[in-house]
Amino acid sequence: MSTYKAPLDDLRFALFDVLGAEAHCAKLGFADVNRELADAVLEEAARFAETVLAPLNKIGDEIGCNFDKATGDVTPPPGFKQAFDTFVEGGWTGLTNAPEHGGQGMPALLGGVLTELVDSANLAWGNFPMLSHGAVKALETYGEAWQQDVFLKPLVSGQWTGTMCLTEPHCGTDLGLLKTRAEPQADGTYAVTGTKIFITAGEHDLVPNIIHLVLAKLPDAPAGAKGISLFVVPKFKVARDGSVGARNAVRCGAIEHKMGIHGSATCVMNFDGAEGYLLGEPHKGLQAMFVMMNSARLGVGVQGLGLSERAYQNALRYARERLQSRSLTGPKCPDKPADPLIVQPDVRRMLLSQKSLVEGGRLLSLHAYSLLDVAEHASDPAERERAHTLVSFLTPISKACLTEWSIENTYNALQCFGGHGYIHEHGMEQYARDARITTLYEGTTGIQALDLIGRKTAATQGAGLKLFLGEVEAFAKQHEGDAALAEFIAPLRSKCQEWGKLTIDTLTRAASNPDELGAASTDYLFYSGYVVLAYWWARSVAAVNATSKPQAFKDAKRDTARFYFARMLPRTLAHKAAIEAGASPLMALPDAGFGAE
Amino acid sequence: MSTYKAPLDDLRFALFDVLGAEAHCAKLGFADVNRELADAVLEEAARFAETVLAPLNKIGDEIGCNFDKATGDVTPPPGFKQAFDTFVEGGWTGLTNAPEHGGQGMPALLGGVLTELVDSANLAWGNFPMLSHGAVKALETYGEAWQQDVFLKPLVSGQWTGTMCLTEPHCGTDLGLLKTRAEPQADGTYAVTGTKIFITAGEHDLVPNIIHLVLAKLPDAPAGAKGISLFVVPKFKVARDGSVGARNAVRCGAIEHKMGIHGSATCVMNFDGAEGYLLGEPHKGLQAMFVMMNSARLGVGVQGLGLSERAYQNALRYARERLQSRSLTGPKCPDKPADPLIVQPDVRRMLLSQKSLVEGGRLLSLHAYSLLDVAEHASDPAERERAHTLVSFLTPISKACLTEWSIENTYNALQCFGGHGYIHEHGMEQYARDARITTLYEGTTGIQALDLIGRKTAATQGAGLKLFLGEVEAFAKQHEGDAALAEFIAPLRSKCQEWGKLTIDTLTRAASNPDELGAASTDYLFYSGYVVLAYWWARSVAAVNATSKPQAFKDAKRDTARFYFARMLPRTLAHKAAIEAGASPLMALPDAGFGAE
Known part of the structure; x- marks a missing residue:
C-alpha cells in the first residue's frame, strides 16, 4: 500500500536555509509572513495532504470520474467533493491571492509548497483547484472592473x-x-x-x-x-x-x-x-493566454516533483523492507534470511537518482516561485524586471525537467519494486501513469524546449541565461575560499562556461539555419536543467554547512550532492554532443525514408 | 486507431542481407530452409499477426482476463482462444522445435522473427504460446524418456x-x-x-x-x-x-x-x-531453470522490440498526418493550413531515435537467435562452444536494452501524439503500459546488468566480450578501404577499444571491492548496448551498399546510421563517466541518510 508523509524537513531546509524565505518575505512586504506563520501553514497543509487527500488517491484512480451522457453531468470520484469543501473552508484556494479579492496574500513561494503537498498526495484532485489560478491571473490582468468584481472573489474563495x-x-x-x-x-x-x-x-x-x-x-x-x-x-x-x-x-x-x-x-x-x-x-x-499559461506551467512542473517525491518515499520504504539476496560484499544482516535491497549498489543508484532530482528539483521550482514574488512585489522596477526575465527563462526548464524527471523517477521507483511494482495494489504503477500526462499538457516537452531556446534565449540575446550565470558566478565567488565547496564549485563553473559557449555556438548556427534551434532544443533544455540542478546542489551544501543541523543531515546533503555531480551531471556530455551534432543528422533523411505507411 | 503492418522489407534486409540467413541455414543443415520457404514463412506469419492478432490487441486490453473465484477458472479476452486455435492449426507453436517432437525444425532465427510479429501485433496474447518454449527446452534437456514421450508432443503442437x-x-x-x-x-x-x-x-x-x-x-x-x-x-x-x-x-x-x-x-x-x-x-x-530462462530472456527482449516497432509505425503515421504549426524554415505545405509534424527537427529526433533503436535492435536480437542455431547445430564443437559463449554474453544485453529502449520508444511515440497520446482510443498509451512489464519480468534490468558484468564477464575473464570485439575487428578490417564506411568504422573501433579498457578497469577495481561491479552494472550494460548497436548500424550500411536495393533504401540506412552515430552513440559518454565514478558515490550515504520513513 502506498504511503505519503510530507517532507517537511527538506521543505523547511529549502525554504528557510537555502532560499532565505524569511528575508524574502520581509523584503517584499509580506509583513505577517514570519517563520512561525510559514511553519504553521506548512504543517496544516501537510496534515490536509496526508490525511484528507492521500487516502483518496487510489480510489480516485480506480473509480475515476463518471459522465452522464443524458445530462452532461460529471461526477468526480467519491470523497473528492468533501475534500474540496474542506480545502475551501481552510482558505487554501486563495492562499496566494490578493486580499482585496478575498485571498490570503501569501507569497507565491508558499503557494509552490502547497502545490507540491497537494500533488504528492493526490495529483488528479489537485487539478480541480489548480486551474482557477490561471483564470484569476487573467482576470486580474485584463478584466474590466465589473468582471473583476463579479468573478474574482468566488474564484479566489473556491466557491x-x-x-x-x-x-x-x-x-x-x-x-x-x-x-x-x-x-x-x-x-x-x-x-x-x-x-x-x-x-x-x-x-x-x-x-x-x-x-x-x-x-x-x-x-x-x-x-x-x-x-x-x-x-x-x-x-x-x-x-x-x-x-x-x-x-x-x-x-x-x-x-x-x-x-x-x-x-x-x-x-x-x-x-x-x-x-x-x-x-x-x-x-x-x-x-492573455500566456499569462494564464506561465503560472500553470510552473504548476505542472510541481506536479512532476510531487509525484517523484511520493514515488521515492515508497521505493525507499520497499528497498529497506524487502529482503532479497545478499550484499555483494557479504551479508549485512546475517540474522535475517537475506539483506534488504538497499544494500545493493544498483538499487542505491536508482534511489539516489530520485533523491537528487527531487531535492534539487524542489529548489529549482521554489526558486522560480520566489522570483514570481520578486517580479510582483519588489519595490525597485529594475529588480522586478530582472526577476521577470529570470523566471521566464526558468519556467520552461522547471516545467519540462521536473516532469521528464518524474517519468524517470516514477520509473526507477517502480523498478525498485520489481514485478510487484507492476501490480495495481502497491500504487507505484499509478504514479507512473499519472506522471505521463505531465510532459504533455500545458505544452509538451518539445514546446518547452523551443520556448527556452527560442523565445527565452535567441529572442532575448540570452538575457535570462546571463542573469542566471551571473547568479551562479556571484555564488561561486562568495565561496571561493571554502574548501568544503571546492569539489562542487569548480565543475559548476566549468559547466556554466560550457553552457554559455554552447548557447552562442548554437545561436550562431541558427542564424543561418533556423532548424538548428529545433534540432538542439530538447538536448539544450536537458543540458540546462542538469547545470541548474548542479547549482542548487552546490548551494544546498553551502547552505547546510552554515546551519546547526545535525551532522547526519549535513552529510546526507553532501553525499547526495557528490552523487549528483559524479553520476547525474555527466549526462550533459551526451546532451552536449547531440547539440553539437547539429541539424543535419535530423534533417537529411527525406520523409519517405522514415518508412512505408 | 492504432494500426500494424509487418515490417517485411526490413526483416528481409536483416535476415538475408545483413545476417546471411540463406548461408546460415545451409551451413547448419536446415536443408529445406531456402529463401523461398523463409519468405513464405514471413509472409504467412505477417498475415496472421496483422489480420488475426492485431485486431484483438485493444479489446484484450479493455476486457482483460476474467477470474472466476468459485471455480478458479480464468477466461482470456474474447477472440484469444480462436486465435490460439488458428495458431496451433498453422503449426506455429512448434516452428523451431525438433521434428521428432512434432516440430517444424526451423532455425531459431526464424523463430525470432515470428516472435517479433506476434508481439508487435498482440503482446499479451503472445504470452500464452511463449511460455511453452521454456518448458519444452527443459524437458528436452533434462527429461527422462517417459517425460519426453508424454509431454513434449502436446506442448510442441500447442495441444x-x-x-x-x-x-x-x-x-x-x-x-x-x-x-x-x-x-x-x-x-x-x-x-x-x-x-x-x-x-x-x-x-x-x-x-x-x-x-x-x-x-x-x-x-x-x-x-x-x-x-x-x-x-x-x-x-x-x-x-x-x-x-x-x-x-x-x-x-x-x-x-x-x-x-x-x-x-x-x-x-x-x-x-x-x-x-x-x-x-x-x-x-x-x-x-534447469536457467535453461528455460535464457531463451525466455531473448523472447522478452523481442517483446520490447515488437512494441517499439508498432509504436514507431503509429507515431510516424501521426507525424505525417497531423498538421500543426509551420516548419522553422518557412511553410513546407503552403496549400495546407499547417505543415505536418514531421517537418519539425525535434519530432524527427523522436522518430529517428525510435527508428535507429528498432532497426538496430532487430539485428542485435536476430543475431542472438542465429547464435542459438550455431550453438545447437554447428558441426564443429568449438564453433558451437564459441556461439554459446557469445549468445550468453549477448542475452542480457538484448533482453535489457531492447526492453529499456521499448520504454523510451513507446514514450517518444506517445509524445509525438501530444495530449492525444494519453487518450486510450489512439492505442499509444497501451503500448507504454504493456512495455513497462518487459524491464521487470524474466529478471529486471538490474539483474540483467549484474548477469552481464558478473557471470558473463568477470567470471569468464571477458570471454564473450573478446569474441564480440573480435567479430567487430574482423568486420572493420574487411572494410578498411571502403570510403563509404570510414565515417562509421573509425568511431566504432575507438568505442570498442574504450569498451575493452572500461571493462578491464572496472574488473580491476572490483577485484578489491565487489560493490564496484554492482555500481557499474547498469551503466556498463547500456554502454555495451550502444556500442553493439553501433556495430549493427555500421554492418547495415556495409550490407545495404552491397545490395541492388533502391537508392532511397540505401540512403535511408546510411542517414539513420549517421543519426545513430551522431546523436545516440554519444550517450556512452555519460555512461562511461558514471562507470568511472565508481562505487563510492553510491555507497557513502548511510541507510538513514536516504530519508525518514
Whole structure:
C-alpha cells in the first residue's frame, strides 16, 4: 500500500536555509509572513495532504470520474467533493491571492509548497483547484472592473472554479488554427460556438458554477494566432451585478478515457452560442493566454516533483523492507534470511537518482516561485524586471525537467519494486501513469524546449541565461575560499562556461539555419536543467554547512550532492554532443525514408 | 486507431542481407530452409499477426482476463482462444522445435522473427504460446524418456501449454528463499505444496491441460539456491503411458490487476499436495531453470522490440498526418493550413531515435537467435562452444536494452501524439503500459546488468566480450578501404577499444571491492548496448551498399546510421563517466541518510 508523509524537513531546509524565505518575505512586504506563520501553514497543509487527500488517491484512480451522457453531468470520484469543501473552508484556494479579492496574500513561494503537498498526495484532485489560478491571473490582468468584481472573489474563495479552454480537436500547439467563433450580440455579450477538448475540470459538481476562459475568433479576426480573443463563459450566466442567472449553452459532451489521472475530469466542452464576455482587447487573446499559461506551467512542473517525491518515499520504504539476496560484499544482516535491497549498489543508484532530482528539483521550482514574488512585489522596477526575465527563462526548464524527471523517477521507483511494482495494489504503477500526462499538457516537452531556446534565449540575446550565470558566478565567488565547496564549485563553473559557449555556438548556427534551434532544443533544455540542478546542489551544501543541523543531515546533503555531480551531471556530455551534432543528422533523411505507411 | 503492418522489407534486409540467413541455414543443415520457404514463412506469419492478432490487441486490453473465484477458472479476452486455435492449426507453436517432437525444425532465427510479429501485433496474447518454449527446452534437456514421450508432443503442437513457476510472494530474484516443498510419494511421484505468484498463463481455457514447471525443495534439500529441484506438475495428471487422469491439486487463487498486458493471465497458483514428477536431478533445479530462462530472456527482449516497432509505425503515421504549426524554415505545405509534424527537427529526433533503436535492435536480437542455431547445430564443437559463449554474453544485453529502449520508444511515440497520446482510443498509451512489464519480468534490468558484468564477464575473464570485439575487428578490417564506411568504422573501433579498457578497469577495481561491479552494472550494460548497436548500424550500411536495393533504401540506412552515430552513440559518454565514478558515490550515504520513513 502506498504511503505519503510530507517532507517537511527538506521543505523547511529549502525554504528557510537555502532560499532565505524569511528575508524574502520581509523584503517584499509580506509583513505577517514570519517563520512561525510559514511553519504553521506548512504543517496544516501537510496534515490536509496526508490525511484528507492521500487516502483518496487510489480510489480516485480506480473509480475515476463518471459522465452522464443524458445530462452532461460529471461526477468526480467519491470523497473528492468533501475534500474540496474542506480545502475551501481552510482558505487554501486563495492562499496566494490578493486580499482585496478575498485571498490570503501569501507569497507565491508558499503557494509552490502547497502545490507540491497537494500533488504528492493526490495529483488528479489537485487539478480541480489548480486551474482557477490561471483564470484569476487573467482576470486580474485584463478584466474590466465589473468582471473583476463579479468573478474574482468566488474564484479566489473556491466557491466557483475556472478552466482554460484552448485546445480543439485539430489544434493544440498551433492555436492559430482554432475554429471556435464568437459573435457580438446587441447587449454587448458574445455568442461563443465551438468544441474544445482536453478541458481539465471542464465539468464537475464540486462547485455550483464553472468559469470557462475560452479562446475564440471574432468575425473580423485576422487569420492565424493574431486573430484570437479571450472570453469569459460561465456555466451559469452571471450578470454585471453579480447575480447568477440561467444555465448557459455550454455542456460537456464526453470525458476522455486516459492512461492516468482518472480522478481528473478531462472534458470535451461544446459551446453552442454560449453567452460570453470579452476579456481584454479583441485579437489579443493569445497574450492573455500566456499569462494564464506561465503560472500553470510552473504548476505542472510541481506536479512532476510531487509525484517523484511520493514515488521515492515508497521505493525507499520497499528497498529497506524487502529482503532479497545478499550484499555483494557479504551479508549485512546475517540474522535475517537475506539483506534488504538497499544494500545493493544498483538499487542505491536508482534511489539516489530520485533523491537528487527531487531535492534539487524542489529548489529549482521554489526558486522560480520566489522570483514570481520578486517580479510582483519588489519595490525597485529594475529588480522586478530582472526577476521577470529570470523566471521566464526558468519556467520552461522547471516545467519540462521536473516532469521528464518524474517519468524517470516514477520509473526507477517502480523498478525498485520489481514485478510487484507492476501490480495495481502497491500504487507505484499509478504514479507512473499519472506522471505521463505531465510532459504533455500545458505544452509538451518539445514546446518547452523551443520556448527556452527560442523565445527565452535567441529572442532575448540570452538575457535570462546571463542573469542566471551571473547568479551562479556571484555564488561561486562568495565561496571561493571554502574548501568544503571546492569539489562542487569548480565543475559548476566549468559547466556554466560550457553552457554559455554552447548557447552562442548554437545561436550562431541558427542564424543561418533556423532548424538548428529545433534540432538542439530538447538536448539544450536537458543540458540546462542538469547545470541548474548542479547549482542548487552546490548551494544546498553551502547552505547546510552554515546551519546547526545535525551532522547526519549535513552529510546526507553532501553525499547526495557528490552523487549528483559524479553520476547525474555527466549526462550533459551526451546532451552536449547531440547539440553539437547539429541539424543535419535530423534533417537529411527525406520523409519517405522514415518508412512505408 | 492504432494500426500494424509487418515490417517485411526490413526483416528481409536483416535476415538475408545483413545476417546471411540463406548461408546460415545451409551451413547448419536446415536443408529445406531456402529463401523461398523463409519468405513464405514471413509472409504467412505477417498475415496472421496483422489480420488475426492485431485486431484483438485493444479489446484484450479493455476486457482483460476474467477470474472466476468459485471455480478458479480464468477466461482470456474474447477472440484469444480462436486465435490460439488458428495458431496451433498453422503449426506455429512448434516452428523451431525438433521434428521428432512434432516440430517444424526451423532455425531459431526464424523463430525470432515470428516472435517479433506476434508481439508487435498482440503482446499479451503472445504470452500464452511463449511460455511453452521454456518448458519444452527443459524437458528436452533434462527429461527422462517417459517425460519426453508424454509431454513434449502436446506442448510442441500447442495441444497443451507450459508455465514456469518460480516466484513466490517473498522471493523473486533470490530463489534460494523459496518455500514450496515437494514430498516424495510411495509411487515415485512428489506431492508439491506451496504458492507461486506472477505465473504467466498459469490458468486459462485455451487448451485442456497446462504443464507447470515448478521449483520446489525436497525434504533433504540443502539451504539456499543449491537446494532447489524442478518438478513437472500438470493441471490434469498424466500417467507414464500418456493417459490423462484426474484434476491435480493445483488451482489458480487470483489473477493480478496490472498496469498493462491485461490480456495476459498473471496468476497466483496454489499447489496443495499436487502430484509432480521430478525433472532432472534433485537439487539441480536452478540449473534447469536457467535453461528455460535464457531463451525466455531473448523472447522478452523481442517483446520490447515488437512494441517499439508498432509504436514507431503509429507515431510516424501521426507525424505525417497531423498538421500543426509551420516548419522553422518557412511553410513546407503552403496549400495546407499547417505543415505536418514531421517537418519539425525535434519530432524527427523522436522518430529517428525510435527508428535507429528498432532497426538496430532487430539485428542485435536476430543475431542472438542465429547464435542459438550455431550453438545447437554447428558441426564443429568449438564453433558451437564459441556461439554459446557469445549468445550468453549477448542475452542480457538484448533482453535489457531492447526492453529499456521499448520504454523510451513507446514514450517518444506517445509524445509525438501530444495530449492525444494519453487518450486510450489512439492505442499509444497501451503500448507504454504493456512495455513497462518487459524491464521487470524474466529478471529486471538490474539483474540483467549484474548477469552481464558478473557471470558473463568477470567470471569468464571477458570471454564473450573478446569474441564480440573480435567479430567487430574482423568486420572493420574487411572494410578498411571502403570510403563509404570510414565515417562509421573509425568511431566504432575507438568505442570498442574504450569498451575493452572500461571493462578491464572496472574488473580491476572490483577485484578489491565487489560493490564496484554492482555500481557499474547498469551503466556498463547500456554502454555495451550502444556500442553493439553501433556495430549493427555500421554492418547495415556495409550490407545495404552491397545490395541492388533502391537508392532511397540505401540512403535511408546510411542517414539513420549517421543519426545513430551522431546523436545516440554519444550517450556512452555519460555512461562511461558514471562507470568511472565508481562505487563510492553510491555507497557513502548511510541507510538513514536516504530519508525518514
